[in-house]
Amino acid sequence: xxxxxxxxxxxxxxxxxxxxxxxxxxxxxxxxxxxxxxxxxxxxxxxxxxxxxxxxxxxxxxxxxxxxxxxxxxxxxxxxxxxxxxxxxxxxxxxxxxxxxxxxxxxxxxxxxxxxxxxxxxxxxxxxxxxxxxxxxxxxxxxxxxxxxxxxxxxxxxxxxxxxxxxxxxxxxxxxxxxxxxxxxxxxxxxxxxxxxxxxxxxxxxxxxxxxxxxxxxxxxxxxxxxxxxxxxxxxxxxxxxxxxxxxxxxxxxxxxxxxxxxxxx
Amino acid sequence: xxxxxxxxxxxxxxxxxxxxxxxxxxxxxxxxxxxxxxxxxxxxxxxxxxxxxxxxxxxxxxxxxxxxxxxxxxxxxxxxxxxxxxxxxxxxxxxxxxxxxxxxxxxxxxxxxxxxxxxxxxxxxxxxxxxxxxxxxxxxxxxxxxxxxxxxxxxxxxxxxxxxxxxxxxxxxxxxxxxxxxxxxxxxxxxxxxxxxxxxxxxxxxxxxxxxxxxxxxxxxxxxxxxxxxxxxxxxxxxxxxxxxxxxxxxxxxxxxxxxxxxxxxxxxxxxxxxxxxxxxxxxxxxxxxxxxxxxxxxxxxxxxxxxxxxxxxxxxxxxxxxxxxxxxxxxxxxxxxxxxxxxxxxxxxxxxxxxxxxxxxxxxxxxxxxxxxxxxxxxxxxxxxxxxxxxxxxxxxx
Numbered sequence: 001x002x003x004x005x006x007x008x009x010x011x012x013x014x015x016x017x018x019x020x021x022x023x024x025x026x027x028x029x030x031x032x033x034x035x036x037x038x039x040x041x042x043x044x045x046x047x048x049x050x051x052x053x054x055x056x057x058x059x060x061x062x063x064x065x066x067x068x069x070x071x072x073x074x075x076x077x078x079x080x081x082x083x084x085x086x087x088x089x090x091x092x093x094x095x096x097x098x099x100x101x102x103x104x105x106x107x108x109x110x111x112x113x114x115x116x117x118x119x120x121x122x123x124x125x126x127x128x129x130x131x132x133x134x135x136x137x138x139x140x141x142x143x144x145x146x147x148x149x150x151x152x153x154x155x156x157x158x159x160x161x162x163x164x165x166x167x168x169x170x171x172x173x174x175x176x177x178x179x180x181x182x183x184x185x186x187x188x189x190x191x192x193x194x195x196x197x198x199x200x201x202x203x204x205x206x207x208x209x210x211x212x213x214x215x216x217x218x219x220x221x222x223x224x225x226x227x228x229x230x231x232x233x234x235x236x237x238x239x240x241x242x243x244x245x246x247x248x249x250x251x252x253x254x255x256x257x258x259x260x261x262x263x264x265x266x
Numbered sequence: 267x268x269x270x271x272x273x274x275x276x277x278x279x280x281x282x283x284x285x286x287x288x289x290x291x292x293x294x295x296x297x298x299x300x301x302x303x304x305x306x307x308x309x310x311x312x313x314x315x316x317x318x319x320x321x322x323x324x325x326x327x328x329x330x331x332x333x334x335x336x337x338x339x340x341x342x343x344x345x346x347x348x349x350x351x352x353x354x355x356x357x358x359x360x361x362x363x364x365x366x367x368x369x370x371x372x373x374x375x376x377x378x379x380x381x382x383x384x385x386x387x388x389x390x391x392x393x394x395x396x397x398x399x400x401x402x403x404x405x406x407x408x409x410x411x412x413x414x415x416x417x418x419x420x421x422x423x424x425x426x427x428x429x430x431x432x433x434x435x436x437x438x439x440x441x442x443x444x445x446x447x448x449x450x451x452x453x454x455x456x457x458x459x460x461x462x463x464x465x466x467x468x469x470x471x472x473x474x475x476x477x478x479x480x481x482x483x484x485x486x487x488x489x490x491x492x493x494x495x496x497x498x499x500x501x502x503x504x505x506x507x508x509x510x511x512x513x514x515x516x517x518x519x520x521x522x523x524x525x526x527x528x529x530x531x532x533x534x535x536x537x538x539x540x541x542x543x544x545x546x547x548x549x550x551x552x553x554x555x556x557x558x559x560x561x562x563x564x565x566x567x568x569x570x571x572x573x574x575x576x577x578x579x580x581x582x583x584x585x586x587x588x589x590x591x592x593x594x595x596x597x598x599x600x601x602x603x604x605x606x607x608x609x610x611x612x613x614x615x616x617x618x619x620x621x622x623x624x625x626x627x628x629x630x631x632x633x634x635x636x637x638x639x640x641x642x643x644x645x646x647x648x649x650x651x652x653x654x655x656x657x658x659x660x661x662x663x664x665x
Binding site for chain 1: 279284489491
């Protein structure tokens with residue numbers, strides 16, 4: 001059935017290395033001048049599915065998503081979002097996607113209301129449509145209660161909700177969320193995950209990165225496990241969890257990778 | 267274009283909506299006005315003699331002629347004392363109860379008249395004057411005494427005069443010219459520094475601040491073009507810096523008469539009608555220079571701000587830029603005539619020379635326009651560099 005689904009996001013051999021400062025080299029006890037954050041990463045995401053990138057901290061999930069969102073450029077490889085290259089057409093890609101990550105902050109000085117309007121203008125959304133969407137989204141996330149409070153005075157949950165709404169101000173078809181429930185209480189986290197399911201029902205494609213197994217099992221159609229920047233497995237949740245829960249699968253894979261690494265070092 | 271306006275309106279909303287930021291921008295202006303207005307009168311009252319004061323002048327063996335002219339000149343009677351009273355008089359001057367003590371040799375008039383510098387084998391008759399330089403009234407009495415004695419000495423052997431009964435002692439400079447000269451040497455540097463300092467705080471906040479807080483990244487994942495972001499930032503910063511610079515400049519100009527002491531010579535200078543000094547072309551060219559150099563300054567500071575990781579680092583990185591601005595500004599104070607056209611192409615220096623030229627009313631319009639066009643060219647280059655920087659993940663996201 002999936003064969004018939006349209007590929008909307010295609011990553012092909014994405015690579016990204018970062019320079020290590022001398023201080024950092026000392027700290028990690030290594031002579032390597034660079035660190036490979038993402039290593040030849042390829043995967044596909046289909047239209048109207050939720051794809052999960054699962055991995056421990058530092059596995060390269062965020063770096064991969066930052067490349068997809070055109071915030072940073074891959075050293076090698078490319079990715080195509082709705083047919084547009086992240087390397088050669090980043091501006092067009094940006095108009096197609098909604099990106100949410102903790103690194104992107106909202107200006108403390110402004111209110112959710114002002115920021116929503118500002119980003120709607122940047123995305124050239126028709127004012128009436130933007131207003132209607134604002135009413136809907138603000139009421140769904142309860143933002144209307146603090147719509148005129150400066151971001152500086154909002155709680156973490158309120159800020160996250162506002163960031164989320166602003167990241168999809170232009171109603172994008174592809175939504176990339178980096179650890180969307182991080183730091184949220186169960187109630188707010190639930191609002192967010194329910195919303196993701198709702199977006200999927202609307203036919204949108206959602207890429208989420210997380211290290212929470214239960215979230216992937218519950219939410220995602222397919223998932224890829226990344227360790228040390230490499231894609232180790234990529235399959236449907238059904239196939240992945242056929243024998244064991246995802247958590248056990250992950251630990252098996254992790255142990256195996258660690259062993260191989262050690263073997264390689266010897 | 268629409269995006270540029272959206273960015274600008276956000277920058278304005280940020281600035282005008284923040285009372286703290288407005289206060290921080292106009293605070294220097296208020297301080298300058300308050301300090302100059304307070305300092306001026308305070309300095310004058312500290313160093314100016316008291317107009318109502320009747321000087322107390324003691325003299326030993328004073329010839330009648332000199333005593334009379336002093337009395338005429340400062341409306342006070344010279345108190346004649348004996349040599350025995352000298353110590354007491356000195357004591358009084360020391361304790362500021364008296365202003366001056368003049369000791370003449372006996373028969374001073376005759377001795378001075380008989381003295382011939384070519385034939386004399388002894389030194390000329392000597393007058394000893396005691397005064398207290400920390401007491402303005404005493405200092406003033408001393409000055410008057412010197413002046414009168416000088417006049418007396420020249421009257422004894424009058425061979426020729428200079429500028430007798432000539433208005434203004436022969437100085438043909440009009441008040442306007444004099445004013446223009448002062449303005450030409452000082453104002454370009456002051457204007458440049460006002461604009462720079464106005465821009466400094468704003469750019470650091472708007473570019474490095476946004477970068478440090480991660481709000482710039484939010485803009486960078488929007489479909490906004492980097493070029494639009496750079497232009498929007500530069501233009502809004504230019505408008506805000508212009509306002510900030512204008513407020514500071516206005517405060518300085520308004521408080522200058524207070525600093526120089528109104529009513530005095532300097533006060534008269536500032537009463538000279540400025541509109542009569544400069545014509546409409548001067549003003550138009552000046553506005554062009556100011557606006558174009560402002561864009562250049564903003565572009566320069568924006569680049570430094572974008573390079574820096576934190577606002578603190580940007581503050582340090584901008585210090586050498588401030589020195590450059592100062593050096594360029596000071597060059598205007600020592601300008602000897604108008605330099606060659608090619609010098610007007612230099613960033614900052616060309617603008618200072620242009621402003622100096624306009625203020626002193628000695629300039630070639632071509633040179634000024636060249637300076638402005640080159641400012642715009644450099645600002646454009648700056649905008650291009652800033653665009654590249656917004657595009658560079660190394661500059662935007664390296665930690």
